[in-house]
Amino acid sequence: MTPTNRLRALLAQDQLIPMPCCGDALGAMLIEQAGFPLGFMSGFAAAAHRLGGPDTGLMSYAEVLDQGRSITDAVAIPVIGDGDTGYGNPLNVQRTLRGFAKAGFAGIMIEDQVAPKRCGHTRGKAVVEREEAYDRIRAAVEARAAGADLLIVARTDALALIGLDEAIERANHFRALGADILFIEAPTTTDQMVRICREAPGVHLANMLEGGATPILPPAELAALGYRIAAYPLALLSAAMQAMVDALAAFRAGQHPQRLMEFAEVRRRLGFDAYDAAARRFGPGGEARCERSDDKRS
Structure with a gap:
């Protein structure tokens, strides 16, 4: 099976998938050795490992892709890659998808932040207007149809900046455009998480960042709310540091x-x-x- 088909098979099991995140091949290898079925190349962790710097858009597309290849080469489990904003206009988004697919990723996350993006739980972030956000996902879906076989994780950071209603509206439109997984970043309460899963039907990713804005919930509770993937973005990096x-x-x-x-x-x-x-x-x-x-x- 291809990495993407392995990820599709995991999602077909209809249960919560724990997804520790890493920034280098060693972290990915340890995730696989621990028995986890899915990994994620975190842009935050990748910037820390490669640059010793912050996740503020400093890494170029080529650097991210090179880091990604080393990660996917090290493991057999599927890995989702952080594609940030797609590194430019919709044509750049399509090039990013083609590159991530060739690098061996199973999926890619594309978000609606203004470039250069920032960690979703830090200050200074901004989001693009709806149509620009939708164009990114349209371009990604078109590239997938043309052969870049990746599952598309559509992320919005609109909640913290515009409000939950706007974030849900964007997530629903992302799904209608063809996104496979929805990621509304940085809900601050369990009630918001309930609304996200209820009002934006689909496969949802929860971001469990220690010290971040979102409540850290156990896997069983996340599953009960309706989440399908639980990402742990910085636990390995924080523990190692x-x-x-x-x-x-x-x-x-x-x-x-x-x-x-x-x-x-x-x-x-x-x-x-x-x-x-x-x-x-x-x-x-x-x-x-x-x-x-x-x-x-x-």
Whole structure:
């Protein structure tokens, strides 16, 4: 099955899909190893990993696509990619879809923010007028019909700026145009989340950002509200950053970090053991040259 068909099969199961997000191949690999059926390349996380900078439109289309290829190459599970605003006018949107499809993504998110976009839970964002937002989705649907086989996640940030009624209106029109998944960003109450799923019928994505505007709800409650995908956009990035900061603080204090993955486990997860097993099929000398803790050689 293609990545897109794998995603279609997941959605056909009619149950909530947990979707941890990542910004690089290592994060994607760990998501798959943990048994999750779906991943998402977060623009926020990708900017952090690649640039060490904020998600404020600094990454170019080419950089995002290159980061995406490394992620999809690392895993077999389907991955949805963050296509931001499509990187230009409707023709740019179509080029973005073609590029994401060739890169191996299963889906793409296109949003209605003014470029350069911002994280949906930060200040300074703005949305385009309705018709421009609709043109982006029309262009995406046209590119899909022409062969860029991706599921289209249509996102609106209108709730925080114009109101819930406008966000629901846009989501309904996105669905009518052919979007596969709806994403109304940053509801602030459970009541708003209920209205979103009730008044804009379709497959909805909930964004569970710790410290963000939206209530963090357990999967069972999200499913009961009507959501089909639960995205966890920054949990892995935040956990990794905190662990690295703690390790560096220990070094600065003249100590050694305590909470470290065992070296043998690091090797296994990164594929050293599988590499060595495969290399031995071609005779001696092909094993990965990485010292083991039980190695007796000096």
